[in-house]
Amino acid sequence: MSKASFYCTVNPIRGKHDKDRIKRELDTIPGVISVSVNNSSGKVAVDFDTTGAQSGRILKQLERLGYEVADSRLENHIM
Numbered sequence: 200m201s202k203a204s205f206y207c208t209v210n211p212i213r214g215k216h217d218k219d220r221i222k223r224e225l226d227t228i229p230g231v232i233s234v235s236v237n238n239s240s241g242k243v244a245v246d247f248d249t250t251g252a253q254s255g256r257i258l259k260q261l262e263r264l265g266y267e268v269a270d271s272r273l274e275n276h277i278m
Contacts, residue, residue, distance in 0.1 A: 201248070201249040201250060201275070201276070202232070202246065202247070202248055202249065202275075202276045203246075203247060203249050203254070203273060203274060203275045203276060204244060204245065204246050204247075204273070204274045204276070205243075205244070205245045205247065205254045205257050205258075205271065205272075205273050206242070206243070206244050206245075206270075206271065206272050206273075206274070207242075207243050207258070207261070207268050207269065207270060207271035207272070208240070208241045208242055208243070208268070208269045208270045208271075209221070209241050209243055209261055209266040209267065209268055209269075210241055210266065210267045210269065211241075211266075211267075212236070212238045212241050212266075213238075214238055215238065217238065218236045218238040220264065221234070221236050221243060221261070221264065221266070222234045222236055224260055224264055225243075225245055225257060225260060225261075228247070228251075228252050228256055228257065228260060229251045229252060230247045230248040230249070230250065230251020230252030231245060231246075231247045231248075231251075231252050231257075232246040232247055232248060233245070233246045243261070245257050249275070254271075254273045258271060
C-alpha cells in the first residue's frame with residue numbers, strides 16, 4: 200500500500216457546517232484514510248491510499264461541492 204497526503208486551501212469555509220460537509224464528502228472516496236479541516240484558515244489535509252484514491256479525485260470532489268481550491272500540493276510517502 201502506498202500512501203500520500205494532499206494539502207490545499209479552500210474558500211469559502213463558513214463555519215462548522217462547511218467543515219463537516221467537506222469531511223463527510225471526502226470520507227466517501229474509497230482509499231481516503233483521514234480528513235482534517237481547519238475552518239478558520241481554510242486548510243484541508245487528506246491522507247489516502249494511492250491504490251484507491253488519487254489527488255485529482257479529491258480536488259474534483261472539492262470543486263464539485265462549490266469550493267475554490269488554491270495552494271494545493273501532494274506529498275508521497277515512502278514506506
